[in-house]
Amino acid sequence: MIKRTKLKKSKFFIAALTVLSIMSVNSFSASEKSSQKKNTEWKQITLEPDLDGDGIKDKIDVEYAEVGSNVYLKFTSYVFTEKAKFEKGKQVEKAITKSDFEEKFDNFVKGFIAEYPKKNGSSQSAVTEQPIETQDTNAEIPAPAVENKPEETSATINNKTDETDKKTVSQKKNTVNSEGNTENDKALDSLRESNMVKAQNTVLDNKNNDNLNNSAQNQNITSSYSYIKQYFGKRPENLTFNFGYDKHSPRDMDEFVFIKTATSIRKEPNSNAKVIKSATYSQKYKTTGIVKTNTGNKSDEWYEVFFDNQLGYIPKSAVEKREFDWNDMMEKVNRTNKFIKESIASNKKLYVLDNYVPLGGGKSGSHDKYGNRPNQSEYGYTDTSFKNHINIPDRTIMTVEKETDKYIQVRIEAYDNGIYYLKPSAKKYLKNTGITGEVTRFIYVDRASQNEMVIEKSGDGWNVVTSSFVTTGKDTGNSFATPYGTFLIAYSKPVMQYTGSDNKTVVGDARNAVRFSGGGYMHGIPSVFEPKNTRERRKAATAKKIGTYPESHKCIRHYDDQIKFIYDWLGNSSPGHSEGFRVPSVPTVMLVK
Structure with a gap:
């Protein structure tokens, strides 16, 4: 019986890393299959490269089994066609000794992808840039729960998805794959891993846990050039x-650059130096610092990047500096919990603003000093004259300091601990x-870097549960930026369906929605239902934009499997809710930077 499982969890990897053999087998023999048939346990993983070069993910089902000192494999290709269906290709069989697995498995898969017939009529001599991913083939498809989505309309979505379909297929693929591995990660991993593990990491979800703060990303990587700033x-x-x-968690990418304009990575920090790699839009590279050019215009600045176990240089004008800001996250976590504990010690109850009304609950107006618009908010005035104010978004945490017949005085830690x-x-x-003590779960979203970190209390410290790139809200027209602040998660639901311009007809949905402020949800990839035959392609195109720039209408978009994990992790303290809402099992706070 074939068992579908992630290869990193199987005995296959343990054996592949520990058992040595000199036998080499290039094909299955009938006698071996017959004699081992009863004792052979076949397992399977699914890889997701772009086989035919059309910019859309295809599949390779890989069945594998250990027999003695050999690993037997069956590769079956499936190409995603214009009819939005997978078309099965021929099966290729391969046998590799465990001692040769390090080299031959990696090379075979790369060659299989490179030599697969491309739509332009050619095959590639090198591996395509599209990374290979492991896929959860047992993902659940939840039942829908209908709710209006205030920030999207049928016309808006159709316009955006049509435009997305045209742009994304023609773009070169991002080097960040759905496992979160980047070219940077692989290079740095090679400093501390055997060649066997490095080869497996090229195609399989087999990353080592990084439990140490002083991992490879903290090593002192320096060059001989003059640094303006080092990271x-x-x-x-x-x-x-x-x-x-x-699966989507980058390792050793705490400081990175986002390629906003296609450029070249050069061997030295000057425009005449040898090109060692082409960098295309949306790729991300670990950066170690900013250096001055070593020739010509001495005012030119270059980002120093680390990839493939080497240093390279990218002109500063072609990139944006971004980060996974673990330190700011922990500072906000500590401040929030200090505010909560001090409030409880002073016998002050903690309140949340709860004024969300679908398709309403807010005022029109301009941004406040924190960048928040009044949509689905209440005015928080700076004094009792009720003139100057900030916009307090729905689900903001606060304490009531004083109450009279003329005003309610509140304190909000997220907004400078102000009154x-x-x-x-x-x-x-x-x-x-309902908070009675320290909050033990936080979700931190960085709008500038388009990423997210999820942590929970672990003993006297904290542990990272998951991290990923995301897409936050775009502040324009009828779209709203994801609000800045500290919010108590309200509830989650299996599917968020949203209406069209008439506010009645359901036109699309997104999986696993988690409401954190007003009509702002964390959710999976959104898409309208029609036309059905292009829906998966449109979703794939939208997913490719995750981690680039704000584009949603207020919500925070995730890869479908990433938000499913968070949805399950949040738990459910309200089973049997009449509307299917799942209140988190423990209070969980979102921090939006």
Whole structure:
């Protein structure tokens, strides 16, 4: 019986790393298959490269079994056609000794992809840039729960998805794959891993847990050029990295650059130096610092990047500096919990603003000093004259300091631990959070870097459960930036369906929605239902934009499998809810930077 499982969990890898053999077998023999048939356990993984070069993910089913000192494999290709269906190709069989697995498995898969017939009529002599991914073939498809989505309309979505379909297929593919491995990660991993593990990591979900703060990304990588600024990526001492789900979690990418304009990576920091790699839009590279050019215009600045176990240089004008800011995350976590514990010690209840109304619940107006617009918010006035104010988004955590018949005085840690005044009419929106002690779960979203980190309390410290790139809200027209602040997660639901321009007809959906502020949800890849035959392609095109620039209408988009993990991790303290809502098993706070 074939068992579908991630290869990293199988006995196959343990054996492949520990058993040595000099036997070499190039094909299956009938006698071996017959004699071993009863004792052979076949397992399977699914890889997702772009086989035919059309910019859309295809599949390779890999069945494998250990027999003595050999590993037998069957490769079956499936190409995603214009009819939105997978077309099965021929099966190729291969046998590799465990001692040769390091080299031959890696080379065979690369060659299989490179030599596969491409739509332009050619095959590639080198491996395609599209990374290979492991896929969870047992993902659940939840039942829908209908709710209007205030920030999207049928017309808007159709326009965006049609445009997306045209652009994405023609673009070169991102070097960041759905496992979160980048070319940078592989290069740095090679400093501390055997060649066997490095070869397997090229195609399989077999990354080592990075439990140490001083991992390879913190090594002192320097060059001989004059640094304007260096990045060392010192992580918080009380933070561990025992990931619960790491398919999309980049390793050793705490400081990185995002390619915004196609450019060349050069051997030295000047435009005449040898080109060692082409960098295309949306690729991401670990950076070790900014250096001055070593020739010509001495004011030119270059980012020094580390990949493939070497240093290279990219002109500063072609990239954006981004980061996984673990230190800012922990600073906000500590400040939030200090505010909570001090409030409880002073016998002050913690409240949350709860004024969300689908397709409403807010005022029109301009941004406040924190960049928040009044949509699905309440005014928090700076004094009792009720003139100057900030916009307090739905689900913001606060304490009530004083209440009179003229105002409600509140303190909000997220907004400079400031005192603000609500009008008495807002009292009906203040709900008790039920928080009675330190919050043990946080989700941190960095809008500037388009990424997310999820942590939970572990002993006296904290542990990273998962991390990923995301897409946040775009601040334009009827779209809203994902609000800045500290929010108590309200609930989650299996599917978020949304309506068209008439606010009645359901036109599309997204999986595993988690409401954190107003109509702002964390959710999977959204798409309208029609036309059905292009839906999967449109979803794939939208997924490729994750980690680039804000594009949603307020929500935070995730890869479908990433949000499914978070959805399950949040748990459910309200089983049997009449609307299918799942309140998190413990209070969980979102921090939006």
